[in-house]
Amino acid sequence: MKKLALFIAALLFSTFFYDQSIGLNLFLFSILTVVILFINNQTYFKNRKTQIYSAAYLITGLTIFFHSSTLSIIANVVSFFTLIGHLSETKSSIYINWLNGLYTTIAGFFHRNFAISETKSNEDDIEKKEPIDYLHWAKIILIPAVILITFIALYKEGNPVFSNIIEKIDFSFVNIQWLLVAGLGYYLFNNIYAPIEVEPATELDLKTENSLQKTSAFSLPKLKQENQLGVILISLLNALIVLYLITDIAFLTSDMEIRASLFSAQVHSGINALIASIVIAIMILLYVFRGNLNFYEQNKTLKRLAYTWIILNILLVISIAFKNSQYIYYFGLTYKRIGVLVYLILATIGLVTTLLKISSIKNNWYLFRVNTQAAFIILVMSSAINWDYHITNYNFKYAKSMDFKYLLNLSNNNTFILNEQLNTKALDEDDVAQIKSKYHKYIYQLRTNNWQELLYDNFKLNKK
Template sequence: MKKPALFIAAILFSTFFYDQTIGLNLFLFSILTIVILFINNQSQFKNRKTQIYSIAYLITGLTIFFHSSTLSIIANLVAFFTLIGHLSETKSSIYVHWLNGIYTTIAGLFHRNFALPKTETDEEEKTQIDYLHWAKIILIPTVILIAFIALYKDGNPVFSNIIETIDFGFINIQWLLVAGLGYYLFNNIYDPIEVEPATEIDLQTNNTLLKTEAFSIPKLKQENQLGVILIALLNVLIVLYLITDITFLASQQDLRASAYSAQVHNGINALIASIVIAIMILLYVFRGNLNFYKENTTLKRLAFTWIVLNILLVLSIVFKNSQYIYYFGLTYKRIGVIVYLLLATIGLVTTLLKINSAKNNWYLFRINTQAAFIILIISSTVNWDYHITNYNFNYAKSMDFNYLYNLSNNNTLLLNEQLASTTLDNNSIQLIKDKYNKYVYKLRTNNWQELQYDNFKLNTK
């Protein structure tokens, strides 16, 4: 069952991707990948996480059909590696899924045939399938046959005419090479493998922080005192900053765009860095035995307070960034700031949970990489080019038309709609028309493998 399925998958792979751009084909490939994986890993697909990762992978493939973007393609690739790696060991962490997924995709076939110790069953299979023997059977007779055909052509004009009438133009070497690549890929991933010792180490490492033999009350008392003084001072400093920041914003009844611009550019990077440093300081202070020191209650309360104050700092940055968006419009960088702040907030909350429950740093790494994966998948489903364009035309105080024009084709149909409802100069109107005409031509010349949702939207107009 395995070999026929792999050959069929290879033919479909080449049909989907040979000489085609990305569109419907990547979603069809996602379905095909899950079918191949299911054939050889049916028991793992009963696992709830496997089902969730499969759905996430299909969603990213479908997202590319609706709006092909770099982000959606990256999300699809990450989801692919995650699913492959998860099937290799369902209990490992997501970052180990990525490692196993990448390794399986690149070298799965070689690993299974050369890296693993051979059992008796493997040796029997190797005896039954002698690839060198099959290569000899195919290549040697073929080469000799071609040589004799060339000789006979010169010796008999009738035979030469028969040979020359045979047209091998229907054989597309490049198509066959792509099919070969597809066969190699599916042969790699049909039975995902583990990277050792990384997988084993991950499985053996739990999330709980343990007391070490270096536990010393006098030393921990000193560490606790240092931590209390340091974090108490940092709490005072951040409270002072938040008060001055709120005072400044409240005192400006009509804050100019230029003032917000200065605030954002001069302050946000430093504030974001301060949040990262805050997390690093807390991880250092609560890195070991201090978590089990009975007199650390004050230190923990100060740490929790500092985390909450840092979350308030995040909210202040969100407010400034939203005002910047209000004045100057949406861009990918301003959206990126929001995503980063979301990740920073998750990092602060999980740091609080780590301290409260005496978890180790592996816990933070595991839960935050999982959160990053979820945010990547969710964010890839949004047509950002469309929403950036829509917001900037309808809500922003000012708009950089050239920025919108240089976005991908995902906003082209919307730009064309703005011609009738928005006041634009003649140059901008002509640029939109040119972009629209080129995109419509591309859609109408798409093969079925390249179809996008916009093909159907265009046909309904």
């Protein structure tokens, strides 16, 4: 049953992807993958987390059908590795899922068939598997084939009737490349149908808890010195960030015309530095609260200062977000400006989880686990948005000024809305010509799509 399912899946894989661009086929492949995994791992699919990861994987596949973009394809691939890695060990962290998923996809077949078992407690109780004699199988296939071809060639020379029969046999219908893609599909599904784990990494992850433990090197004099250093350092950093926020508020409330002219330079030169400062802030707190200082009874002042610094850094995030939003207001949306907002969300999550780490005495593994999970959720959610459409729509409707060439160079996901602007916006002749060129090229692509390459825009076009 398993072999038949893998064989059918391989044929479908080649049907979906051979000589086809990405579209409906990737969503169909996502469904096929979940079916293959379900057939061999039914008990795991009762797990709520497995169901969530399966839904996330299918959603990213469906997203590609609605608006095929690089981000949605990346999200689909990451979700693929996440689901497969999760099935190898359902209790492991998400970054271990990625490792196990990648390893299973690449080397699952070889691991199951050629890995040497290190633990053999009782050799008499273990049923020994006879090794496959590959040389024997090669002889069975190759020797008869070579001899058969040789005699066919000889008989063709000796009998014209036989020669005519052989020459009429047409194997042009056999597509070697299609069969190779099917073979690749069989190898892929044969790898993933029973996910495996990278044992050392998975075992270490399962053994590592989130809580921080007091070590044997607990020394009150040393901890007192560390506490004093931490109080002085974080007090100074709190004073510095307060001063910065005051000056930042003064800048943000300055004359509007000056602000408009300075925002470009201010954002480009300032935001990267401020983002780096937030990362360094988190790293300093992780270093200060890395060990036994968490259990030092007189660390309450240090903790309060740390909480204050985290809150002030969150205010700094809000300040950066405000600057970025003003920059978007004046100069329009771009992927980099959206990327800044996404990073600020991640930075806020990092600051909040750092606060929880300090208050609940968690270790750095806790931060890594929670934040990688958050990054995965944001990736899946952001991939479901047609950014090209919304960037174009916002810039035409609300931006004070915009880079038209930037909009034109975006993917085909904004083609229809660009074409709509021909009737609503006063554009120069060159802009109109470029929009029409992009529109007609995309329409031609949609009309020549095979069923595997279908996109939601195909159905929108049919309605029009």
